[in-house]
Amino acid sequence: MTPTLLAPTPADPASQASRSAGERALGHFLEAGFERTEPPILHPAAIFLDMSGEEVRRRLFLTASASGEELCLRPEYTIPVCRAYLASDKAGGIAEYSYLGPVFRAQAGHSGERTQTGLESFGRRDAEAADAEIFALALEAATAAGGVPLAARLGDAGLFDRLLDALTVPEAWRRRLRRGVARGRGLEAIFNRPSQGALAQPGVLAALESADHAGAKALVEDLLAIAGIDAVGGRSAGEIADRFLEQASLRSGEPIEAEKRAVLEAFLAISGDPDEAAVELRRLADSARLDLGSALDAFERRNGFIAARGGAIDETRFSAAFVRDFDYYTGFVFEALDPGCPGAKTALSGGRYDGLAKRLGATDDIPAVGAAITLDRLANGGER
């Protein structure tokens, strides 16, 4: 007998502190009616790689099923909870869940196992009220768990998208803008892509100056035939033609007019108190004669709901430039950290992700909003 082999590993005090802090936070969610769920730990790695890109691969603990399918330990809860919801008989209807347990992300100098707690709400049609409730509950729970009110930052991907619509920004630039802004790059850096010179193929673009899709496609097909190239791989001649057309249209002059760019610049600079930001946004929309319509109404409504909940928020600031580089985040986004701890990492993050369910196989978008708290990033690793 070798009983020592069977003895449990001595509890890591830090993770124990996280656990008990987690229990306090979870209690808060249960009280609010969020049923506890514990989705599987193993998932197909492809799901996370598809949603977040290859960049997350180095963070994933990868393994394989007996049949060779690439699996990973869940790096977070939102996608696993959403999958469980979609597989349940509640799919499409209203369901609200909470969770507490380990997530796994490879990281140098750390075991890679962290405790997270959080909540997810599916199917509610009163989006702004749900946004405010999730935001407030998460912050209250984090305060209960860590003992210190957090400072929060809000953003609204819906507003940003609405602005790009109103400015009729070409599709190619919308993608670049959204991604660039999500990565914290300024407009200068986004518009002055060093590759613009190299991109241009003047001969082809000049030939396409006044061509339509069919004409451009015929030209591309001719070019391929002359060069004796078989169409191989992924993109059709039509798609290649469309990209040439897009480049030809962007070639003349600036990517967007100076006037619109100034509006964009002013929009992205708006930050501070959410109510004051709303006033500034209205002023900007009026002066530029832009209709931000329902997106701005929703923003104000949400601010109202958040203010009505009051609660354990040390400081809440809105930042128009705060968007995420995930296309399934469709609206409200937020994050929070311990303001008393210099260099603190985001301990709480969440947002509205109406687009996720469809990406996971649902036939339509399903309203969804949630938040996650990483317990060891709260004050004292979550110890009171």
Added chain:
Amino acid sequence: MASAFGDGAEGPFVLAVPSKGRLQESAAVFFARAGLELVQGRGARDYRGSLAGVPSVEVAFVSSAEIVSQLAAGAAHFGVAGEDLVREKVPDVEARLELLSPLGFGHANVVVAAPRAWIDVRSMADLDDVASAYRAKRGERMRVATKYVNLTRRFFAEHGVADYRIVESLGATEGAPASGAAELIVDITTTGATLAANALKALDDGVILRSQATLVASLAAPWGENARAAARDILARIAASEEARRSREVRARLPSPAHLIVETACERFGAVSATGEDAGPHGFVALHCARGKVAELAGWLLAKGAERVSVVALEQAFDARNALYEALEKRISPGQR
């Protein structure tokens, strides 16, 4: 500091070299040129050998992938491996390994290649554009087939390309676009002929790595006195044979003051005096000079009054300064002595 095994229990110095194929042949030639003959154990299936003339060195004949993992784990002190594999397989290369010297064989480039039919795609910036449009249109990411998962991820991140997925491919990667398994590939290429045969083209700025066989030292291996002595010896010999290959010895008898002529020759032609600063009493000097500059130097010496200049090929040229070893010694922590 005593090693964990106690003093005097130091294991052999392990040199890991490829066990088969062209890399093995080239490595054997390279070491032989340095007077270091790889002696394989008797029998074709014996994977341990020795280095003729350098006792206490054990040669491990293993696969390229195994060499890299042994170096990373500290199971081998030196190894010969393609830089592509080293950079792909070892996280945090700079902290764990010292790339001592490129060996001049096994050249190949790791490149990003797209279908030739994508006539609108020439650069990584084009690819970024196309990849994000592809995702926006199809809701799926473009797939990149490769065995270089880490190199690809790093390179794409440097170029800001995010909308792609890697499909691991362990053979015939170049066929992936034609078979529909991926849209792009990242693969190794020497001439580009395989790419062309598969209707693919490398992107203009898509060279991820210009790789060649490299002599690599493990910083994690146990560096006791014996291992250090073996490393110093091996590197001195390699440096001596490389220096000999690069240089020629130029001999002449110079008129007085010969030492001034030598001084100027060293400055003007980057030569080194093999006989020290002072010429002998009869003005005999021997200079080591880069091959390409030998004729020029000879002409100049004749003009300075030498009657005859002879140029001699060198077998080995040892230098008091062992630069390769010095670079390594700086990286091995003294605590490991």
